[in-house]
Amino acid sequence: MDEQQARDDIKYIREMLDRTRRSTADSGTLFIFWGFWIILALIGNYALVYTHLFRWIWVDWTFFSFSGWVVTIWHSVRRGRKERIMTFAQEAAAYISFACGIAFALAAFALPLLGAYGYDVISIVIALVSGVLLFGLGGLFKAKFMLAAGLAWWLGAVGLVLIPGDWRGLGIVPLIIIGYLVPGFIFRAKYRNGK
């Protein structure tokens, strides 16, 4: 072994590490899916409000949340089967995503039903948890655009407080675009380029 061979070996190790990093980039599919799914749920919500069918609002949210979970679990299991490599960052990301998923369910359903806060506060709590999700994943994947999206969610949570309760649902739409759809499409583009 001489100096040049040692350099070649170190370069080779780096290449293998890079390969692992590229092959495990997130596809962004679930961000895009949830972004559009929540917007559809909000459209349903406001359609019901507009037509004075207030008592059906819970059906709208239950349908979109439950079906969203089913799609998420199906997609995750399918991807897990196809995945040829699993990094520690991906494992941690799965735990963070699952933890935030539980927090979303508690914040949107269980806690308001138990009387912890009113329904007009849900979007603020959702924005807070979304900030944790995006910022946490941004740190794991070393993605500045996700860190920025996390900060946007937290700023948005504060901004939502200033919006009257009935309109907070609409106030969350730009946050979904900035905080879910944009990161989702950026991930998707990177994933396709990396393949």
Place this chain on the structure above:
Amino acid sequence: MIPEKLAPLDPVIHSQIRLAVMSILVSASVADFNELKAATGTTDGNLSTHLAKLEEVGYIRIKKSFRGRKPATTCSLTDAGREALARYVNALESYLPKSRG
């Protein structure tokens, strides 16, 4: 310039295919046989031999299972393997001239 004291290189890792396998597994909790085969550009038989050698010295763990009806072999690095690779990289660095600081 090469320093006077050169650290010995672990002969088990000092092979391009085994080094590639160890390098991939150090950042992946699990990698499957096909991924390792694609990364190393080797044949099934050759890769199996190298993996068996790494398993024999306790550097990697091999798990055989089924994905649906298809057999699947996955590999992961053990703590001993992680330490061995760290030692190997340190040893490699002893072959490089110290940067002037």
